[in-house]
Every structure is written in C-alpha cells, then in structure tokens.
Amino acid sequence: QVQLKESGPGLVAPSQSLSITCTVSGFSLTSYDISWIRQPPGKGLEWLGVIWTGGGTNYNSAFMSRLSISKDNSKSQVFLKMNSLQTDDTAIYYCVREGFHWYFDVWGAGTTVTVSS
Amino acid sequence: DVVMTQTPLSLPVSLGDQASISCRSSQSLVHSNGNTYLHWYLQKPGQSPKLLIYKVSNRFSGVPDRFSGSGSGTDFTLKISRVEAEDLGVYFCSQSTHVPTFGGGTKLEIK
Numbered sequence: 001q002v003q004l005k006e007s008g009p010g011l012v013a014p015s016q017s018l019s020i021t022c023t024v025s026g027f028s029l030t031s032y033d034i035s036w037i038r039q040p041p042g043k044g045l046e047w048l049g050v051i052w053t054g055g056g057t058n059y060n061s062a063f064m065s066r067l068s069i070s071k072d073n074s075k076s077q078v079f080l081k082m083n084s085l086q087t088d089d090t091a092i093y094y095c096v097r098e099g100f101h102w103y104f105d106v107w108g109a110g111t112t113v114t115v116s117s
Numbered sequence: 118d119v120v121m122t123q124t125p126l127s128l129p130v131s132l133g134d135q136a137s138i139s140c141r142s143s144q145s146l147v148h149s150n151g152n153t154y155l156h157w158y159l160q161k162p163g164q165s166p167k168l169l170i171y172k173v174s175n176r177f178s179g180v181p182d183r184f185s186g187s188g189s190g191t192d193f194t195l196k197i198s199r200v201e202a203e204d205l206g207v208y209f210c211s212q213s214t215h216v217p218t219f220g221g222g223t224k225l226e227i228k
Contacts, residue, residue: 101152
C-alpha cells in the first residue's frame, strides 16, 4: 500500500527552525519525486519544493533562502527544513508523491505546524 | 509565478444537479513538449487533497465518469454531471507546466 506519513514538532517558536520527516512506504524514493506543499488554516495550497529521484532539488523562489529538502533513500525518508519561521508559516505541511504526468497522486495526511511563542 | 484564478468561490448545488467550475491561468499552460499540465484535486473536509483529473481531461484511477475536464491554453473547466453527496468539498485546479501553483479553491456545497 502506497503511503506517505509526515512527522513534525507541532509547535515552533518564532524565528526558530522547522524540521519535518516524511516516511514513505509501498514505493521507492529512487522511482518517484517528492514535493512538499503547505496549506495555511482555511486557505489554499502552496508548493514549497521538490526533491527528485536523483537527489537534486528545486524550490519555490519565495522560500529558496530558508528552505532545504533532502532524503535518505535507504530509510525511505524525505526531510524538510525551514529556517526563520514566522506566524504566517503556520500551516498543514504535506509531503506528496509526484506521478508520471507531473501531478500529485498520493498525499500524506499532513502535519500541523503552529508558529507561536 | 503562474496565477490560477478559480470561479466561483462557492458553488451551492442540489444533489443531482450539474456543477461547473472555471479555472484560468495567467499564462499558457502548454509545455514545450506539447502537453498541458493542468490538474484538478478535491479536498473533502478534514482530508488531504485527492487527484481527480490530470492533464486537462484524464480521469485518475477510480474517479467516477460523472467528472470531466476540458479546456486549453489558459481556460479550463471541471464539470460534475450529477452531483452526489460524496462530491462535496473544495476543488482546486493546479498547473505543473511551470513551477507548480494552485487556484484558490471552489467550495461545492449543498444549496
């Protein structure tokens, strides 16, 4: 069964950094690209970046200076790290598999991150 | 970035009605390879989005044939021929021809 599951800290203080782990099962990270997408409360979806099967990355220019995505294929894990969080970074963060026609075909349940002191 | 504009914001319908959602992009979504990477997702309350339609008009696995997509260039439409209760939620269009972006969403609700 194809699954993605995010695990994150829940609460982050302003100006601190965020680390989230996405653990996948049912497929290999050497066969599919993985994107991170977030959704602020009651709002729309925002693509953050992608890590490709070969390990290369591409980021939304709005986050390029403070976002890093990496992975460990052997552990089937993808990592998101974002620095200098502010209150408007409060959102549900999803890791998402990218299918063969550049769509997002399998989504994790998401992890809620609240930025607050 | 490519801006995706969806209308309407809210779409009240009666069960069994047809529903239509429009999505416009700020620039052409035709890729240099000839494909148009315009997709539709449905997010039900409390759930993650799920893929409905990919590349304008292709139904994803398991999606009922009452869902159909059409359009080209910068103008796209999602139609639901006979709305059922399980179709209620927020619909998002999205493009991946360029750096991926999403429309603001259309909430399909009971009239």
